Amino acid sequence: MNVLILGMDGYIGWSLGLHLAEKGNKVVGVDNFSRRRTVEEIGSWSATPIQTMEKRMHIAKAIYQDSLHFHEGDITDYDFIADVLKSCEPEAIVHLGEQPSAPYSMIDAEHAAYTQQNNVIGTLNLLFAMRDYAPNAHLIKLGTMGEYGTPPIDIAEGFFEVEYNGRRANLMFPRYPGSFYHASKVHDTYNIMLACKIWDLRSTDVMQGVVYGTRTHEINPSENPDMCTRFDFDEVFGTAINRYCAEAVIGHPLTVYGKGGQTRGFLALVDSIQCLTLICQNAPDKGEYRVFNQIDETYDVTSLARTVKKIGERKNLAIRVNHVPNPRKEAEEHHYKVEAKHLRKLGFKPTRTLEQELDLMLDDLLGFKGRIKEKECAIYPKTTWQDGKRIIQSSAPMNRN
Amino acid sequence: MNVLILGMDGYIGWSLGLHLAEKGNKVVGVDNFSRRRTVEEIGSWSATPIQTMEKRMHIAKAIYQDSLHFHEGDITDYDFIADVLKSCEPEAIVHLGEQPSAPYSMIDAEHAAYTQQNNVIGTLNLLFAMRDYAPNAHLIKLGTMGEYGTPPIDIAEGFFEVEYNGRRANLMFPRYPGSFYHASKVHDTYNIMLACKIWDLRSTDVMQGVVYGTRTHEINPSENPDMCTRFDFDEVFGTAINRYCAEAVIGHPLTVYGKGGQTRGFLALVDSIQCLTLICQNAPDKGEYRVFNQIDETYDVTSLARTVKKIGERKNLAIRVNHVPNPRKEAEEHHYKVEAKHLRKLGFKPTRTLEQELDLMLDDLLGFKGRIKEKECAIYPKTTWQDGKRIIQSSAPMNRN
Numbered sequence: 001m002n003v004l005i006l007g008m009d010g011y012i013g014w015s016l017g018l019h020l021a022e023k024g025n026k027v028v029g030v031d032n033f034s035r036r037r038t039v040e041e042i043g044s045w046s047a048t049p050i051q052t053m054e055k056r057m058h059i060a061k062a063i064y065q066d067s068l069h070f071h072e073g074d075i076t077d078y079d080f081i082a083d084v085l086k087s088c089e090p091e092a093i094v095h096l097g098e099q100p101s102a103p104y105s106m107i108d109a110e111h112a113a114y115t116q117q118n119n120v121i122g123t124l125n126l127l128f129a130m131r132d133y134a135p136n137a138h139l140i141k142l143g144t145m146g147e148y149g150t151p152p153i154d155i156a157e158g159f160f161e162v163e164y165n166g167r168r169a170n171l172m173f174p175r176y177p178g179s180f181y182h183a184s185k186v187h188d189t190y191n192i193m194l195a196c197k198i199w200d201l202r203s204t205d206v207m208q209g210v211v212y213g214t215r216t217h218e219i220n221p222s223e224n225p226d227m228c229t230r231f232d233f234d235e236v237f238g239t240a241i242n243r244y245c246a247e248a249v250i251g252h253p254l255t256v257y258g259k260g261g262q263t264r265g266f267l268a269l270v271d272s273i274q275c276l277t278l279i280c281q282n283a284p285d286k287g288e289y290r291v292f293n294q295i296d297e298t299y300d301v302t303s304l305a306r307t308v309k310k311i312g313e314r315k316n317l318a319i320r321v322n323h324v325p326n327p328r329k330e331a332e333e334h335h336y337k338v339e340a341k342h343l344r345k346l347g348f349k350p351t352r353t354l355e356q357e358l359d360l361m362l363d364d365l366l367g368f369k370g371r372i373k374e375k376e377c378a379i380y381p382k383t384t385w386q387d388g389k390r391i392i393q394s395s396a397p398m399n400r401n
Numbered sequence: 402m403n404v405l406i407l408g409m410d411g412y413i414g415w416s417l418g419l420h421l422a423e424k425g426n427k428v429v430g431v432d433n434f435s436r437r438r439t440v441e442e443i444g445s446w447s448a449t450p451i452q453t454m455e456k457r458m459h460i461a462k463a464i465y466q467d468s469l470h471f472h473e474g475d476i477t478d479y480d481f482i483a484d485v486l487k488s489c490e491p492e493a494i495v496h497l498g499e500q501p502s503a504p505y506s507m508i509d510a511e512h513a514a515y516t517q518q519n520n521v522i523g524t525l526n527l528l529f530a531m532r533d534y535a536p537n538a539h540l541i542k543l544g545t546m547g548e549y550g551t552p553p554i555d556i557a558e559g560f561f562e563v564e565y566n567g568r569r570a571n572l573m574f575p576r577y578p579g580s581f582y583h584a585s586k587v588h589d590t591y592n593i594m595l596a597c598k599i600w601d602l603r604s605t606d607v608m609q610g611v612v613y614g615t616r617t618h619e620i621n622p623s624e625n626p627d628m629c630t631r632f633d634f635d636e637v638f639g640t641a642i643n644r645y646c647a648e649a650v651i652g653h654p655l656t657v658y659g660k661g662g663q664t665r666g667f668l669a670l671v672d673s674i675q676c677l678t679l680i681c682q683n684a685p686d687k688g689e690y691r692v693f694n695q696i697d698e699t700y701d702v703t704s705l706a707r708t709v710k711k712i713g714e715r716k717n718l719a720i721r722v723n724h725v726p727n728p729r730k731e732a733e734e735h736h737y738k739v740e741a742k743h744l745r746k747l748g749f750k751p752t753r754t755l756e757q758e759l760d761l762m763l764d765d766l767l768g769f770k771g772r773i774k775e776k777e778c779a780i781y782p783k784t785t786w787q788d789g790k791r792i793i794q795s796s797a798p799m800n801r802n
Contacts, residue, residue, distance in 0.1 A: 078510045109479045109529035113522045120521065120588070121514045124581070128510035131788070153568040162563040167554040167736075174573040175591070180525070183595055187521070187588040190576070194584055198730040198786050329599040335568075385599050387532070 003280055004090035004137075005029045006075060006097030006126070009036070009053055012142070012211060012272060013096045014229045018060065018218040019273045020280070021067035028088040030081075030097065032074040034118070035230075035237075038104060044234035044378035047246060047368045048214065051226050059226055075122040078129065085133040092280040093130070094140045097122060098184070102146070103236045103327070103383040105181035111388075112180040119184040120191070127195040138283035139192065139203040140276065145265050145295060147186050147207060149176025150334040157339045158205065158291020178330055179385070196289035203288075204279050209265030209295035211272045212241045213357045214364040221364045229269075231365070234378035235327075240301045241266070241308070243379055245358070246372045248312040248319050249365045252379065258326030260302030261333035265295025265340070268352040278346050293340040296350040304354075311358040315366070327381040404681055405489050405538075406430045407476060407527070408497030410437070410454055413543070413612060413673060415630045417495060419461065419619040420674045421681070422468035429489040431482075431498065433475040435519070436631075436638075439505060445635035445779035448647060448769045449615065452627050460627055476523040479530065486534040493681040494531070495541045498523060499585070503547070504637045504728070504784040506582035512789075513581040520585040521592070528596040539684035540593065540604040541677065546666050546696060548587050548608060550577025551735040558740050559606065559692020579731055580786070597690035604689075605680050610666030610696035612673045613642045614758045615765040622765045630670075632766070635779035636728075641702045642667070642709070644780055646759070647773045649713040649720050650766045653780065659727030661703030662734035666696025666741070669753040679747050694741040697751040705755075712759040716767070728782040 003020050007013040008029025021027045031053070039045060051059075053070055060068045073080040075097055098119040099105070105115040123141070130137055148155050156173045172193075177183040195201045214221055214231055221228045232238045233246030244254045267275075275294050284290050299307070302321075309319040326332065365372065404421050408414040409430025422428045432454070440446060452460075454471055461469045474481040476498055499520040500506070506516035524542070531538055549556050557574040573594075578584040596602050615622055615632055622629045633639045634647030645655045668676070676695050685691050700708070703722075710720040727733065766773065 078514075109526055112529065113479075113525055116521055116525060116588075116592075117518055120517055124514050124517060125510055128513065151572065152570045153572075154566045156565065160565055162565060164557065164561055164563060165555045165738075169553045171552065171554075172575040172577070174575065176573070177591060177595060180592065180595070183588075183591045186591050187517075187584070190578060190584045190587050191517075191581065194578060194581070337566075 001091045001280065002026045002089055004084065004088050004093045006093065006095045007031055008070065009033055010096055011230050015216045015219060015269055015273050016094060016276055017068060019216060019277060021060070021064040022218050023277065025067065027068050028090070029068070029070045030073055030075070030084060032072065034099065038099065039232060039237055042234060042236045042378065044232065044237065044375045045371065046230035047233050047365055047372050048221055048228035048231045049225065049371065050228065050230050055226065075125055076118060078125040081125050082129040082133060085129050090134055090137050092138045092140060094276060094280070095123065095126065096142050099181065101237050102179035102181040105179050106385055107383055107388040115181050116184045116187065120187045123188045124191055127191060127201065130201055131195070131199045135199070135201065139201060140279050141188060141192055141203060141205050143185050143189060143205045143207045144182065145207050145209045145293065145338070146182040147175045147177055147189060148173065149178050150331050150336060151176055152335050154337040154339060155293070157293045157342055193289045196287055200287040202284045202286055204284060205289065205291045206279065207291060207293045208272065209267055210239050210241060211267060211269050212239065212361065213269035214361050216270045216273050222367060233372060234375065235381045236383060241304055244305050244308040245361050245365055247379060248308050248317050248362060249369050250373045250376060251318060252376065253320040253322040254305045254308060255322055255324045255380065256301055256305050257324060257328065257381065259332035260323060261300050262330060263298055263300040263334065263336035265298050265338050266354065267294065267296035267350065268357045270352060271296055271350050274351070275343050275348050278343065278348055282346050292342045293338055294343060295338060295340050297354060298336060298338060299354065307354055308358060311355060312362055315362055324381065327384040329385040402492045402681065403427050403490055405485065405491035405494045406497065407494065408432055408499065409471065410434055411497055412631050414497045416617045416620060416670055416674055417677055418469060420617060420678060422461070422465040423619055424678065425468065427468055429470045429472065429491070431472050431474055431476070431485060433473065435500065439500065440633060440638055443635060443637045443779065445633065445638065445776045446772065447631035448634050448766055448773050449622055449629035449632045450626060450772065451629065451631050456627065476526055477519060479526040482526050483530040483534060486530050491535055491538050493539045493541060493684070495677060495681070496524065496527065497543050500582065502638050503580035503582040506580050507786055508784055508789040516582050517585045517588065521588045524589045525592055528592060528602065531602055532596070532600045536600070536602065540602060541680050542589060542593055542604060542606050544586050544590060544606045544608045545583065546608050546610045546694065546739070547583040548576045548578055548590060549574065550579050551732050551737060552577055553736050555738040555740060556694065558694050558743055594690045597688055601688040603685045603687055605685060606690065606692045607680065608692060608694045609673065610668055611640050611642060612668060612670050613640065613762065614670035615762050617671045617674050623768060634773060635776065636782045637784060642705055645706050645709040646762050646766055648780060649709050649718050649763060650770050651774045651777060652719060653777065654721040654723040655706045655709060656723055656725045656781065657702055657706050658725060658729065658782065660733035661724060662701050663731060664699055664701040664735065664737040666699050666739050667755065668695065668697035668751065669758045671753060672697055672751050675752070676744050676749050679744065679749055683747050693743045694739055695744060696739060696741050698755060699737060699739060700755065708755055709759060712756060713763055716763055725782065728785040730786040
């Protein structure tokens, strides 16, 4: 099938592009390279060395022939995305083309506005272009489990049935985004729901957990480092698990934010790609907006750090876990139970546990220890939810509660 | 008290500014005059003649002395709104500074993007500027009952208690916006909720029904036409009730969209001003985000048209009610029951019924019959939810269901 990937230069975009091309689909990728620029802006880089898109495409062409194409451009430009839809005629559109960092969106008014403007207007343009040039295409929007926040009840899969004043209804499950980035994803949710309703578009909203890992069936940094996907480990673009792994590799104490009871859903990169491929193959009906909670396991961040320590120690790494002041404003202990049945019904079977994947990740990252060490200063939290400014730079751990 | 009104050149903004100045507050108004430009863009104007802000302020100064001030500027420019907060030191900020038309947001990708960019980024800038320069001010956000849409259960006042999987919680009541404009208001809702949570700001989110009327305690078009507030009657900026009144005055059949069972909440302009004044006087606690449903009565649009016909016939106007194809995609018959207790608890007492206010409105509009007649072509629906394009121009009524 014809698949359009918006944000194909990113962590998941590049991995998905290679996998779908390998499976014989015709893949067209789009990116404006904003991720490379924003990571550079905050003084970091990917632990895995990332080739230029030109070089990536050159190597990929040798393997996948004519299955993979790329256009540089920005979907906040309506004419650009309209032209792409006209020429690509996609059956599925995987929308990864957004600014994906919560801390980045909290730096100041300018970064918050950039995040929401970029994400919301890009998606809005995409919806109008789909209406006019690809009304039957299936929009797969990469949302995030963070759209739900941490409500005091179980997290339903997008919708839940409730009773109020004697009437029962199936309603949208409430969203509690915890940053202006997460809020931008919720804004997209509303715009996409509306477009499905009024224009009969079809969409799957993927509420994805935290994705981790350095390998897929097509990517192996030790065998072919030129085809790596990116791996961010800094405080702005790196997730907790990525930071812990990078810290473990260079002998920096693992920096757990606050009490460390913050619980989230996780899945391995290779399993995220499995899910997204399944979703491409199973489109909803015209006019349908559906929500999939895409996670495998749930962990709190202290357990994550302990697991990294355990696997790292098997590789003779000396690892300490430190609790540092939490730069975010978030619940550090909370209820967290997620319903995630839809993808399993479509056939999703997780293939990697956290421990298995960490074993591979740490091996791969040890090969890039020098690159991590060089940007060590980008790991420690500086961007706060309070005023975006630098917090105490000391590496001294806070007292455990 | 010091009150900042964003959007003071608009229908409610101007009315509120005069009332608060009359009551002895120090009022600072801001506007970028976008409403004047957008109404001109779609080929219409206000039925009531609107003076330039310079002339308005000149007359107001003679009445209210130093109580009323004005700055031209755009809050999508962060530095502008930050400077205004620094100099004005507001205790209450009434935020009416948004693109307020649903049809305008549905014209095409550009108009949708303008609406969301203008509304969301303006509010985001305001929140950051409040954090830094007015952290104790009370933000009164003009939301709309349209954020809720028409759910199959009673509409709670922002939050409702529900049970799910054996756990009870007080959750955000779901929002179902029906246009990209309404969605922009929902986006604001999420951004404001977040800012209250992480920065301890305080806000009242006013889910206002449709406001109608030409008069307040300070405004009377027959006595002082130079101090009128605007009255839009075109298909893009005019509400159903405004269109019906304008049609009644020039002998055009009243254009009810579709079956006409669309039910909404309403309140008279003078009562909206009463509510907003009450809210200014009663700030929530620091960190509190609260929601008020600000309506008086509910009507379906067919009953509205019949009431306009009844009152108009008393004035010897010949009035016919036509059902025309609905340019919107919306439920034309639905459950609609709204909880609205908070404002009444604060002391709100509606002072005008629909019939009483219509009686005054039609009198006032008869005085501007020539201005309405001149822009008659702007009344008939052209902007559709389907593709923003013109629909059949015929005035032929559709068959009643």
